[in-house]
Amino acid sequence: MPDQNAKISDVILKAAGVIGERGFEATTMNDICRATGLTKGGLYHYIKGKRDLLYQIMLFGMKHLEESVVEPVSAIDDPEEQLRTLVRLHIQIIALGQGMITILTDEDAGLEPKHRKEILKRKRAYFDFVRGILTALRDQGKLADVNLSVATFNILGQVLFFSRWYAAGGDLKPNDVAEQIAATSLNGVKK
Amino acid sequence: MPDQNAKISDVILKAAGVIGERGFEATTMNDICRATGLTKGGLYHYIKGKRDLLYQIMLFGMKHLEESVVEPVSAIDDPEEQLRTLVRLHIQIIALGQGMITILTDEDAGLEPKHRKEILKRKRAYFDFVRGILTALRDQGKLADVNLSVATFNILGQVLFFSRWYAAGGDLKPNDVAEQIAATSLNGVKK
Numbered sequence: 001m002p003d004q005n006a007k008i009s010d011v012i013l014k015a016a017g018v019i020g021e022r023g024f025e026a027t028t029m030n031d032i033c034r035a036t037g038l039t040k041g042g043l044y045h046y047i048k049g050k051r052d053l054l055y056q057i058m059l060f061g062m063k064h065l066e067e068s069v070v071e072p073v074s075a076i077d078d079p080e081e082q083l084r085t086l087v088r089l090h091i092q093i094i095a096l097g098q099g100m101i102t103i104l105t106d107e108d109a110g111l112e113p114k115h116r117k118e119i120l121k122r123k124r125a126y127f128d129f130v131r132g133i134l135t136a137l138r139d140q141g142k143l144a145d146v147n148l149s150v151a152t153f154n155i156l157g158q159v160l161f162f163s164r165w166y167a168a169g170g171d172l173k174p175n176d177v178a179e180q181i182a183a184t185s186l187n188g189v190k191k
Numbered sequence: 192m193p194d195q196n197a198k199i200s201d202v203i204l205k206a207a208g209v210i211g212e213r214g215f216e217a218t219t220m221n222d223i224c225r226a227t228g229l230t231k232g233g234l235y236h237y238i239k240g241k242r243d244l245l246y247q248i249m250l251f252g253m254k255h256l257e258e259s260v261v262e263p264v265s266a267i268d269d270p271e272e273q274l275r276t277l278v279r280l281h282i283q284i285i286a287l288g289q290g291m292i293t294i295l296t297d298e299d300a301g302l303e304p305k306h307r308k309e310i311l312k313r314k315r316a317y318f319d320f321v322r323g324i325l326t327a328l329r330d331q332g333k334l335a336d337v338n339l340s341v342a343t344f345n346i347l348g349q350v351l352f353f354s355r356w357y358a359a360g361g362d363l364k365p366n367d368v369a370e371q372i373a374a375t376s377l378n379g380v381k382k
Contacts, residue, residue, distance in 0.1 A: 023300050025216030106297070109214050144378065147363065150371045153356050154349045158379075161348025172338065180341045187335065188349075188379030 009060070011036050011046050013100070016057045020099015024054055024110040054107060055115040061100040062122045068093050070129055079136035080186065086130065087159055087182040094163045095174035102163040127152060134189065144191050155185045200251070202227050202237050204291070207248045211290015215245055215301040245298060246306040252291040253313045259284050261320055270327035271377065277321065278350055278373040285354045286365035293354040318343060325380065335382050342380045349376055 018035040019027045029050060033043055047053040069089045076082045094101045104123070108116055131152040137143045143151070158181050166177070209226040210218045220241060224234055238244040260280045267273045285292045295314070299307055322343040328334045334342070349372050357368070 023216060025214060026300060109217060144374070146371050146375060147367075150363065150368055151375065153352060154372060154375045157350075157352025158345045158348040160352065161344060165344050172341065176338075177341055180337050181345060183335070184337060184342065184345045184379035187381075188375035190378075 008046050008056075011038070011043070012053075012057050012060050015053055016061075016097075016100040016103055019054070019057065019107070020102045024050075024103070024107040051110060051112055051115075054103070054110050055112070055119075057100060058104055058107075058111070058115075058119050061097070061104040062119065062126075064093060064097070064100070065090070065104075065126065066122075070126065073129075073133075079133050079140065080142065080190075082133045083130075083137065083155070083186055084182045086133065087155065087185050088178045090159050091162055091178035091181055092174060094159070095166060095178075101160075105160050105163065127156070130155060137190070142191055144189055146189055151189045154188060158185055199237050199247075202229070202234070203244075203248055203251050206244055207252075207288075207291040207294055210245070210248065210298070211293045215241075215294070215298040242301060242303055242306075245294070245301050246303070246310075248291060249295055249298075249302070249306075249310045252288070252295040253310065253317075255284060255288070255291070256281070256295075256317065257313075261317065264320075264324075270324050270331065271333065271381075273324045274321075274328065274346070274377055275373045277324065278346065278376050279369045281350050282353055282369035282372055283365060285350070286357060286369075292351075296351050296354065318347070321346060328381070333382055335380055337380055345379060346376045 014036045015032050018031050022031065027050075029040060029043070032050075032053065033040055036043065038046075047056060069086060072089065073082050073086045076085060104119075108119065111119060131148055134143060134148050134151050134155075138148065162177065162181060166172075166174070205227045206223050209222050213222065218241075220231060220234070223241075223244065224231055227234065229237075238247060260277060263280065264273050264277045267276060295310075299310065302310060322339055325334060325339050325342050325346075329339065353368065353372060357363075357365070
């Protein structure tokens with residue numbers, strides 16, 4: 001019998017790799033068995049089915065986003081520096097995330113309704129976190145004349161699109177790209 | 192027997208609506224019959240199958256993008272005004288496009304390989320068109336110190352993300368959003 005605690009994160013990362021590449025609906029349980037090296041019986045030791053696996057991947061991804069981006073950014077005082085750091089860190093976890101963050105963005109429709117609601121709530125909290133930084137920037141008189149929600153979506157659009165094009169981006173280094181997206185995001189909304 | 196020329200665009204638009212909402216893989220031929228009001232026999236008069244339908248939708252979408260965005264923007268001289276108009280027009284066709292432009296962005300994986308190659312080539316031409324405008328802006332000394340491809344992706348990321356969030360965007364008017372995205376896109380990459 002496999003050791004559950006030791007390997008669940010490994011199963012999630014490997015499954016995220018194959019789902020991120022092919023899309024959730026097009027990925028079969030056989031694909032996931034091949035990617036994880038488990039039999040179907042072994043796989044069902046960790047997850048209840050394909051939809052549950054998608055939910056586990058999204059929970060893992062959200063936790064990663066909250067711990068690796070929201071927590072460190074919350075500890076910064078200056079909103080301009082918060083925004084720059086947020087974009088930089090979010091790009092870094094996309095670059096290293098084996099498709100997990102792409103799945104978070106693209107595959108909501110595959111979740112069971114109650115799980116979908118829960119994940120959307122946590123995504124909404126992230127959106128509100130970014131919007132809060134822009135609100136603080138506005139309160140300092142540094143924001144251009146732009147709707148706060150539109151500005152938030154424009155920043156997230158640049159960050160999340162990176163997960164689509166980066167694999168095809170040739171020899172650009174993730175850290176260089178992160179700096180450039182941080183700069184264009186910030187310049188786009190600043191006065 | 193249905194009148195082919197009169198209704199193919201209608202079939203494509205209605206099918207795009209349901210595929211844009213549910214995703215290509217999750218949409219069944221029955222869903223498409225319901226959306227178009229055709230029987231399966233009637234539907235196969237217009238298309239060879241589900242993958243062929245996806246290809247027809249993408250061809251229709253690319254043609255729309257080329258005629259409604261690339262052509263008018265090509266007629267403008269000033270690159271700054273070109274970029275502003277491009278973003279504005281692209282946002283407008285997303286807002287009016289019944290999911291067609293979202294499908295263009297998200298559903299490549301569902302195409303047959305030869306069709307996928309053809310659509311990717313036309314998308315690449317659009318990317319190069321936007322990148323060309325940024326190159327002209329750089330040649331005028333107006334571009335910030337940013338990689339041309341990254342800057343192009345950042346503008347397209349903001350535009351394409353609009354197709355994801357707009358339905359949930361409440362009472363924002365497409366034209367207002369188009370102006371704001373045009374402004375943040377341009378300010379983000381300008382010196």
